[in-house]
Structure formats: C-alpha cells, structure tokens
Amino acid sequence: MLIALMVGLVLGANFPGQILSGCGVALICVLMIVRDILRRESAAISPLLLFAAIGYLTIQPYLSPILPPNHVSRFADGKDLEITGVIADEPVQNEKRVKFILKAETLNQKEAVGKIRVTTDKKELNPELHFGDRISITGKLKRPHNFKNPGGFDYERFLAFQKIWVTAYAKKISKKDPEKGLRWHLEDPRRNISDFIKQYGEGKEETELLRASIMGDQSGISQDTYTQFQRVGVAHLIAISGLNIAVIGSVAFAFFRWFLSQFRFFLFRAWSRKVAAILSMFPVIYYGLISGMAPPALRSVVMVLVFQAAIIFEKEGDPINTLTVAAMLILAAHPPSLFSVSFQLSFSAIFAIIYGAPHFIRNQSEEKSSSENSPQDDNSNFDYIKRKLNVPMYSSLCAVLGTLPIGMLYFHQASLIGLLANIVFIPIYSYLVVVPGLASVFAYLTNIPAASYGISFCAKVLNISLSMLKACSDLSFAAITTITPSYLEIVLFYALCWALLNIRQKIDEFEKIEKIERIERIIKIAKITLIVILVAGIGDAGYWTYQRYFHKNLRITFLDVGQGNSALIELPGGQCILIDGGGLFDSSILDVGSGVIAPFLLQKKIMTVDTLVLTHAHEDHIGGLPYIAKNFNVKQVWMNGHGEETETYHNFNKIIQQKGIDAPQFSNIFGEHEINNVKLNILHPEKDFSPHKNLNVDSIVLKLEFKDISILFTGDIDKKVEKKLVDKYQDALKSTILVAPHHGSKSSSSDMFLDAVKPEYVVISLGWKNRFHFPKSEIIARYLQHKARIFRTDLNGAISVSTDGNSLEITPVTDALQPVE
Structure with missing residues (x-):
C-alpha cells in the first residue's frame, strides 16, 4: 500500500x-x-x-491549486504593495539577509489570503522579528522562478510544496500587535531557552551547534563548519533528525523501564515496558516542541512515537511494518514529505538498519556456530567485546550504504570515513551533547544553576568534538565529489545490496521445510537479480562511457545561470570546455558554481574540465568558477589576466595557485587552437593589449568552428570592439550561432557587426525579469531584421546544441515564445 x-x-x-x-x-x-x-x-x-x-x-x-480571487499570487504584477500579515515561522538569518514566511491578511488594506516568502536586508530591519509577529511590509510580489537546467533544483516546486506561490523583497517593515496563538506561547519559551544557551555556551561555534541540536536552528552555523560535518559524513548530527529523537526516546524508555521495575505493582502485571513506552513519549514530544516542530522534526517525532506505540500494542517484533505505518501517517498528513531530502534520508537509513543489520549479525553468528568445534581456545572476553561492537558497526554500515545514493543524488559527495566517523561521533554527540543538553533544558525550568552547568558541559564536549572533526575533515581522502546517479543506477544499487545480503543466507537443516524452501527461493531470486544487475550495469556503464568519451558530435549547452553567462562545450572525443561561470551580484544568495553549474556537470558524469575560459572578471561571468576550479579536476585556465580586486577574482586566482592549475599568459593562448577537428580561435583582445578600465571592453572573444558550423562567443564587448573586430576579420566573423554580446544590451549588437557575423541563431544569456531590463526591444528587433532565430535562457532555460559539423539540432528546456514588445 x-x-x-x-x-x-x-x-x-x-x-x-x-x-x-x-x-x-x-x-x-x-x-x-x-x-x-x-x-x-x-x-x-x-x-x-x-x-x-x-x-x-x-x-x-x-x-494544481484552485486559488480564491483574493489570493496573493494574483497580485504578482511587479507593483509596490503594502502587505499586512503574520509571520508563520521563525525567521532565518544569515550575515546579510533575513528570510521568513508571511501569512497575508491584507494587500493595500484589502482582505487577502496566502503565504509569501519574504526576504529583507538586515540593514533595513529595524524591529527584531519572531514567529507570530503581525507586521506590515512594502514590496513587490513576484512569482518564483527556477534556473531551468537539466538535473537542476526545482525551486518553484520546493515552495509550492509549502503552499507558497509568490515571493517578495521587503523594503520597509513595521511591527503591529502580535497574534498570540498557541504556537506563539510555545515560541516565547523557545526564544528564552535559545538566549540561555547563547549566554552559557562556551565559544560561538559550539553554542550555535548546541542550538542546532536542541532548538533546530542551524542559521548560526558557519558554512565551513557545515562543510566539515559533510566531509566526515555526520551532517545529520546537527539537525533535529530521527537519530537524535530516537536517542531521546530510547534513553527515556530505558530510564522509565528501570524506574518502574523497582515497583512490584508494575513487575507482577508485566506493565513496566508498556508504561515506560507511554511515559517516554512525553520527552520525545517535548523535544519536538522545543525544536519548533519544523517538518523534519515533526516527521521524526511521528516516526519515534509509532515505534513506541508498537511496544505498547506488542507489535515491536515487526519493525518494518511499524516503519511503514509511520511513513503512511506522515504522507497522509503532508504528502510532499515524500520529496523531502530529510524524509528520504531518515527512512532509507532506518529501513537499511532494520533490514540489513540483522542479516550481517545473523550470518556472523552462524559462522561462529560453525566454528565452535574448532580446537582453538575461545577467548570469551574478546568475543563479548566483538559482539557488543558488531551492532553499532553493522548499523552504521547499513545506514551509510542506505543513504549513499541519496547523498550522491542531492549533495554530490560521499564520505570515505563516514562509517568509522559515525561509530565514534554518534555516541559522543547523542549521549554527551543531545541528552545532557535536553536535560539542561528541563532543568532550566526549575534549576538555572544546574542547567547552566549542563550547557557548559555540552559546550566543552562540542569543543573537543570540533577539534576531532576538523582533523578528520582535513584528511585529503575524507570525502570525494561524486557524479550524480540516475534513478536507474539508484535502483540497481539498492537491488545489489538486497541480493548480496540474501545470497549469503545459511540454511539450517533443522528448520521447518516451509522456511527452508522460502530461503532457497530467496537465494535463487538473489542470484537471478545479480545477473540482471550485472547486465544492466554493463549496459549503463557502456552508455555513459560512449556519451562521455566516444561521441562524435560537438555539443554546447548554454546554461541558465540568471543574469550572467556560462556555456559547456563537449568536444568530439570527450574533452570539456567551460566558458564563464555565471554568478549573482550578491554571492551570499547563491553560489552559482555549487548550486547550478556543478549539479549540471555531475548529472552528465563530468568531473574533469579540460579548459576553463573566463571572458572577463565581472561577477556575472566569474562568480561560479572558484567552486568549479576547487572541486573539479581542471587542467587549464584561459583568461586575459586582467580583473578588479574583488574577493571572487582573488579567490579564483588563489585556487589556481594552490591546485597548480596551468594558467598560461594570454599572449600564449591568443590565436588558433585545434582539438579533435574543432578549431578554437581567440579573436580579442589583442595579443599584447593594454588593460582597459572597463573590463567588458577586454572580454575574450572566441570563435568555435566544427566543419560547416561555427559559434561566436562575445563576452560583454561593446560597439567599439565590434567595429575593431569587423575591420580586422571582416567575413571571417561569419558564424552560425552568435552568443549575444552583453546579454542583449543596446551598447552592443550593431548593424555593422550583425552584417559581418550573419547569424542564423542568436542565444541571449540573461536573467528572468532582470533589473537591467535586458534584452532591449530595439536589439531584439535588430536580430529579427537580420532573420536570426532567437533563443533566450530567461524564457527557454538551458539551450542544448548538437552538431556533426553539417547539420544542427537546437533543443531548449522549454519552448517559450519571444514576448511581443
């Protein structure tokens, strides 16, 4: 079901x-x-x-919602509105911005309904905001918009699953009387506890980790610390995960069971387990309330409560059915949970432990039984320790294997030390941080000095753990960047794990005939499954090997990176060239390299970029390149060597030096190159150019030729540069595809230039409803006058081009039409 x-x-x-x-x-x-x-x-x-x-x-x-006429999504027309509403969740802050969900009540003093994802600058935020505050904001409503790239994150659907269909940037915010409902009264003590942890925690990072583990607030954790947890494979520890809540439930259950066993009344009636299960529900629920009952925490609470209910109703002997009931309840309450990463990770880990660990332990027990008649002496102490270590070791192994494909799918990374790290850090974090931390929160209600001592103790443990964690993270082999598995590959991986577990089953001749026959049938199915996996795996590997290294076409993908440029070129034979890396003008919003370009490359099984080309060092072209240079195998970088002293440009050059990436002088790369019958010709700037203050003027202009097909990449050049190119190269500029100079700005794309290039197609890379209002209507009209067909990344998403050098196939993600100006 x-x-x-x-x-x-x-x-x-x-x-x-x-x-x-x-x-x-x-x-x-x-x-x-x-x-x-x-x-x-x-x-x-x-x-x-x-x-x-x-x-x-x-x-x-x-x-496919049916929304009322006064829903906020019907007013997303770009006009400034005065919006009044109640903050529906605790605001999340970073260094520059504050984000929260606003449940609208009025728009321009008229009744309205619906939720809005609001962002504001910290500088604009005079009042401190909390859940339940009634506020008034001034801003424009916009519909969310995706980067439309194959394999990309679907931001629109992510918000839709929260029933959010509009966003807003708040220019002004004023507070009104709060809505003091039940949750507001719960949030108030949460804020007091959070302040208490900040007061008595020792060290900023330790305090923020403690707040994340107990309060569910990860906003204060630095990106460096989070990356360290990811590399070591224990990032789940800093979330209110099923593991943390399960630890609370198990510790509470063990305590209450021990306590109740001291009373004959419960012992004689065999009630100690059931009553302990009932009583242990309260700490679990309390922990969930303290953490704010965010969706991941709520799912974990429901899951643990269902397992505790199984004890009460004496159904704990069938944990898989219990897990199924928990999943059904969660999906019934909130169907989009299925598409949540935390839901998938939690249930895959728990299912893997429930199903896999007993197989490992049972097989080892059977092997031990078969060797009991060995003449060697039995070291009982050693065997006892080994048996005690088997459970956490095999549980950790199953959890790591169970979540591996999902981690590769969403995070493109696999920790090579995750198995050992989980065995070490889970007990430390769970029993020396989470349990004492929650006990301190309980104590805070009655005994503040004891609570402060507990928080201080947790902070000291975290300080030591962070030192250990950093040492592990710094190991060069701690983690690797991985390709993105296809859904077929994920199915094959799980099928392989199932087959290997079951093919090792031992048959006990003293078992009942029915059970022996069932085991024999399972082993037979496992063997057939292995053969199917082998055939399918060979086919899948052959397909991707051909796609990467043996294809004969020239392929170009113009990526949708918002208001910027980035294009991937796949040469015949597999070499890859990445021209520019996009980038937002405020990189704190999103690193285009990690959030857009890397997922696209890894989805195509590309981990080596033979050449990175930076046309010029403006943020909308260089923004994503530092991440690519740092995390991919980049062999060479082409750039003109001229840039502004920005943090991004400095980091890019620093990474090139640290990794020893070949970055030849521009004078050595100017001119023509040929790779696998594809000609690459750098036309601009001049070989010995003098840097211009305007970086656009010195953009690298690169022409790509493959037999009868050619593509001209122009960076952000202006009309003066276009004239120089026409004067120098004349008919040699003629190209099948023109990448529009400067995103369709009216400072470029002169008639003289278009007459020389004679493009059949024009690709404009730009952001959806960008602040520069590109492309300009006169430029679009000019392209049409030259009978060029126009593709735009803001409307069409990523644009894929494939050619054998004679014919051309252009495939956009969406077939959006050019709007009439």
Whole structure:
C-alpha cells in the first residue's frame, strides 16, 4: 500500500492537473473493492490502484491549486504593495539577509489570503522579528522562478510544496500587535531557552551547534563548519533528525523501564515496558516542541512515537511494518514529505538498519556456530567485546550504504570515513551533547544553576568534538565529489545490496521445510537479480562511457545561470570546455558554481574540465568558477589576466595557485587552437593589449568552428570592439550561432557587426525579469531584421546544441515564445 501511495505521489508530481481522471480511477477502484467484499473475494489490484489514485490526488492541491480571487499570487504584477500579515515561522538569518514566511491578511488594506516568502536586508530591519509577529511590509510580489537546467533544483516546486506561490523583497517593515496563538506561547519559551544557551555556551561555534541540536536552528552555523560535518559524513548530527529523537526516546524508555521495575505493582502485571513506552513519549514530544516542530522534526517525532506505540500494542517484533505505518501517517498528513531530502534520508537509513543489520549479525553468528568445534581456545572476553561492537558497526554500515545514493543524488559527495566517523561521533554527540543538553533544558525550568552547568558541559564536549572533526575533515581522502546517479543506477544499487545480503543466507537443516524452501527461493531470486544487475550495469556503464568519451558530435549547452553567462562545450572525443561561470551580484544568495553549474556537470558524469575560459572578471561571468576550479579536476585556465580586486577574482586566482592549475599568459593562448577537428580561435583582445578600465571592453572573444558550423562567443564587448573586430576579420566573423554580446544590451549588437557575423541563431544569456531590463526591444528587433532565430535562457532555460559539423539540432528546456514588445 505504501509503495502504491508513493507511486501515486510521484505520478502526481510529474504529471499534475489530471484531477478528474484521478477521481475517476479512485471511484472505479472503490466500486471494485465493494464488489469483491460483497462477493467475499480477495481484492489484490484494486486497493493498490486506489492508494495510487489517492496519492495522485493528495499532491494536486500543491501543484494544481484552485486559488480564491483574493489570493496573493494574483497580485504578482511587479507593483509596490503594502502587505499586512503574520509571520508563520521563525525567521532565518544569515550575515546579510533575513528570510521568513508571511501569512497575508491584507494587500493595500484589502482582505487577502496566502503565504509569501519574504526576504529583507538586515540593514533595513529595524524591529527584531519572531514567529507570530503581525507586521506590515512594502514590496513587490513576484512569482518564483527556477534556473531551468537539466538535473537542476526545482525551486518553484520546493515552495509550492509549502503552499507558497509568490515571493517578495521587503523594503520597509513595521511591527503591529502580535497574534498570540498557541504556537506563539510555545515560541516565547523557545526564544528564552535559545538566549540561555547563547549566554552559557562556551565559544560561538559550539553554542550555535548546541542550538542546532536542541532548538533546530542551524542559521548560526558557519558554512565551513557545515562543510566539515559533510566531509566526515555526520551532517545529520546537527539537525533535529530521527537519530537524535530516537536517542531521546530510547534513553527515556530505558530510564522509565528501570524506574518502574523497582515497583512490584508494575513487575507482577508485566506493565513496566508498556508504561515506560507511554511515559517516554512525553520527552520525545517535548523535544519536538522545543525544536519548533519544523517538518523534519515533526516527521521524526511521528516516526519515534509509532515505534513506541508498537511496544505498547506488542507489535515491536515487526519493525518494518511499524516503519511503514509511520511513513503512511506522515504522507497522509503532508504528502510532499515524500520529496523531502530529510524524509528520504531518515527512512532509507532506518529501513537499511532494520533490514540489513540483522542479516550481517545473523550470518556472523552462524559462522561462529560453525566454528565452535574448532580446537582453538575461545577467548570469551574478546568475543563479548566483538559482539557488543558488531551492532553499532553493522548499523552504521547499513545506514551509510542506505543513504549513499541519496547523498550522491542531492549533495554530490560521499564520505570515505563516514562509517568509522559515525561509530565514534554518534555516541559522543547523542549521549554527551543531545541528552545532557535536553536535560539542561528541563532543568532550566526549575534549576538555572544546574542547567547552566549542563550547557557548559555540552559546550566543552562540542569543543573537543570540533577539534576531532576538523582533523578528520582535513584528511585529503575524507570525502570525494561524486557524479550524480540516475534513478536507474539508484535502483540497481539498492537491488545489489538486497541480493548480496540474501545470497549469503545459511540454511539450517533443522528448520521447518516451509522456511527452508522460502530461503532457497530467496537465494535463487538473489542470484537471478545479480545477473540482471550485472547486465544492466554493463549496459549503463557502456552508455555513459560512449556519451562521455566516444561521441562524435560537438555539443554546447548554454546554461541558465540568471543574469550572467556560462556555456559547456563537449568536444568530439570527450574533452570539456567551460566558458564563464555565471554568478549573482550578491554571492551570499547563491553560489552559482555549487548550486547550478556543478549539479549540471555531475548529472552528465563530468568531473574533469579540460579548459576553463573566463571572458572577463565581472561577477556575472566569474562568480561560479572558484567552486568549479576547487572541486573539479581542471587542467587549464584561459583568461586575459586582467580583473578588479574583488574577493571572487582573488579567490579564483588563489585556487589556481594552490591546485597548480596551468594558467598560461594570454599572449600564449591568443590565436588558433585545434582539438579533435574543432578549431578554437581567440579573436580579442589583442595579443599584447593594454588593460582597459572597463573590463567588458577586454572580454575574450572566441570563435568555435566544427566543419560547416561555427559559434561566436562575445563576452560583454561593446560597439567599439565590434567595429575593431569587423575591420580586422571582416567575413571571417561569419558564424552560425552568435552568443549575444552583453546579454542583449543596446551598447552592443550593431548593424555593422550583425552584417559581418550573419547569424542564423542568436542565444541571449540573461536573467528572468532582470533589473537591467535586458534584452532591449530595439536589439531584439535588430536580430529579427537580420532573420536570426532567437533563443533566450530567461524564457527557454538551458539551450542544448548538437552538431556533426553539417547539420544542427537546437533543443531548449522549454519552448517559450519571444514576448511581443
């Protein structure tokens, strides 16, 4: 049933809008089930189809909503509005910005409904904001917009799953009377506890980690610290995860069971376990409330409560069914949870532990039993220690393997020391930080001195742990950047794990015939599965090997990086060239290198970039390159050597030096190069140019030629540079595709230049509704006058070009039409 529900949710997310069809399928299934009940026949297919239809329908309110006329999304027209509403979650802050969700009440003093994702600058934030505050803001409502690249993060869907369809940047904020509901009264003590931790925590980083582990607030953790946790493979420790809440539940259960066993009343009635399970629910719920009951924490609380309920109802012998019930309850309450990374990681880890660890332990026990008659002396103490270590070791191994493909899919990284690190750090963090930390929070209500001592103790433990963690993270082999697995590869990996676990099962001749036959059948299926995996794996590896290294076409992908430029060139034979790296003018919002370009490259199984080309050092061209240079195998960098003293440009050059990347002088790369029958010709600036104050003027202009097809990359050159190029190269500028100079600015794309280039296609790389209002209408008209077909990354998303040198195939992510000016 759970699998059918999940299939329905996936279908609903990928093919939304068919509500009537979904209702029809559900109705037919209900009628079929009623018929089978009346006939007293078993129903096999119809319940599965019903749950799939339910899954499809329950996701539709998020992706195909029917909104009222006064919903805020209907006013996203770019006009300044005065919006009044209540803050629906605790604001999240970084060094420059504050973000929160506003539940709207009025727009320009007229009643309105709906949620808004609000961002504001800290400099503009005079009042301190908290959950439940009623505020008034001035700003423009906008619909969220994705970077439309293959394999990219779907930001629009991410917000839609929170029922948010508009965003706003708040220019002014004023506070009004707060809405003092139940959650507001819960948030007030949370803030007091958070302030208390800040007061008695020792060291900023330790304090912020403690707040993250207990309060669920990760906003104060530096990116460097979070990266260290990721490299070591223990990033789950700094979240309110199922692990932390399970530890609280298990410690509370052990304590209450011990306490109740002191009373004969409970012992004689065999009530100690059940009552302990009931009592241990309260610390779990309390921990969830203290953490703010954010969706990940709420899911973890529900999961742990279901397992505790299984003890009460004596169903703990079937943990997989218990896990299934927990998943069903969570998906019933919030269907989009299925697409949450935390949901996927939590349930894959727990399922892997529940299913996998007993197989390892049972197989080892059987091996030990078969060697009991060995003439060697048995070291009982050693065996005892070994058995005690087996459970955490195998549990950690299963959790690491169970979450490995998901971590590669979303984070593009695998920790090579994660298994050992989890064995060491989980007990330290869980039993010496989380448990004492939560006990200190309890003590805070009655005994502040004791609570302060507990917080101080946790901070000292964290200080030592951070030193150990940093030493592990600094190991060169601690973690590796990984390619992004396809869904087929993820299925093959899990199928391989299942087959290897089951093919090792031992058959006990004294077991019942039915069980022996079942085990033999499972082993046979496992062997067949291994053969299928081998064949499919070879096919998959062959496909990607051909796509990477043996294709004969020239491929170019103009990436959607917002208001900037970035293009990937895949030469015949597999060499890769990346021209520019996009970048936002405020890199604190998003590192385009890690958030946009790297996921695209890894999805194409590219981990080596043979040449990085930086046309010029403005932020919208260089912004993503430092991350690529640092985290990919970059062999060579081409640039003109001229740039402003910005932090990004400094970091880029520093990484080049630290990694020893070849960066030849511009005079050595000027002119023509040929790689696998593809000609690359740098036309501008001059070989011995004198740097200009305006970096745009010195943009590298690069012409790419493959047989009869050519592409001209122009950076941000202006009309004066265009005239110089025409005077010098004349008809040699003619190109099949022109990458529009300066994003379609009216300072470029002169008639004289277009007459010389004679483009059949023009690609404009720019941001959606950018502040410069590019491309200018007169430039679009000029391209059309020259009979060029226009593609735009703001409308079409990423634009893929493939050519054999004779014919040309251009495929945009979306076939959006050029708007009429």
